[in-house]
Amino acid sequence: MIRSFKNALFLSLLAIGLTDAGFTTVGLASAQYRDRDYDGRRDRALFDRARADLDRASRYAYASRADRKRFDEARRELFDFESRFDQGRYEKRELNEAIDRLQRVVSHNSLDPRDRGALENDIREMRDYRSFRDHGDYRNGYRR
Numbered sequence: 001m002i003r004s005f006k007n008a009l010f011l012s013l014l015a016i017g018l019t020d021a022g023f024t025t026v027g028l029a030s031a032q033y034r035d036r037d038y039d040g041r042r043d044r045a046l047f048d049r050a051r052a053d054l055d056r057a058s059r060y061a062y063a064s065r066a067d068r069k070r071f072d073e074a075r076r077e078l079f080d081f082e083s084r085f086d087q088g089r090y091e092k093r094e095l096n097e098a099i100d101r102l103q104r105v106v107s108h109n110s111l112d113p114r115d116r117g118a119l120e121n122d123i124r125e126m127r128d129y130r131s132f133r134d135h136g137d138y139r140n141g142y143r144r
Contacts, residue, residue, distance in 0.1 A: 046129060047082050050102065050122035054078065057105070057115035067109040074101035090133055099126050 058071040078101070081094040105111075106119050 043129065044085070046122075046125055047078065047085065050098075050119075050126065051075070051078055051082070053115065053118040053122055054102065054105070057109075057111055057119060060110065060112060060115065062110055064110070067105075070101070070105045070109055074098070074105050077101040092130065092134065095126065095130055099123055099130070102126070 054071065054074055058068070058075070060067075063071070077094070077098040081091065081098045084091050084094055102119060102123050106116055106123065111119070
């Protein structure tokens with residue numbers, strides 16, 4: 001009786017181990033596939049980071065009325081793109097508008113150097129993302 005219990009316990013543990021190894025293998029294969037394709041969460045994080053950087057930069061105490069207007073326009077264009085993106089729609093025209101408005105903020109606004117650098121990095125990554133979506137180019141971690 002004890003022997004059959006040990007055999008059953010051994011077979012159960014063996015089955016659990018094999019099942020766990022199978023899940024691990026499937027998980028690794030899934031991660032490997034996901035690396036070959038773009039990851040929606042990473043894409044979303046890019047736009048969330050751009051919005052957070054824009055919000056932080058807009059708190060600059062010495063911003064003029066024109067600066068504030070450019071911040072608001074950039075924020076609106078980014079929101080428009082993100083709204084469509086959240087619905088599963090990639091619209092290049094909306095992304096172009098968001099990039100252009102962010103570029104205007106960087107080019108014309110009084111900014112803290114760290115905020116300027118963060119926004120420039122966001123613009124570069126958004127352009128890379130656009131290139132990836134349009135042509136399947138590999139840049140900055142995006143690849144098809």
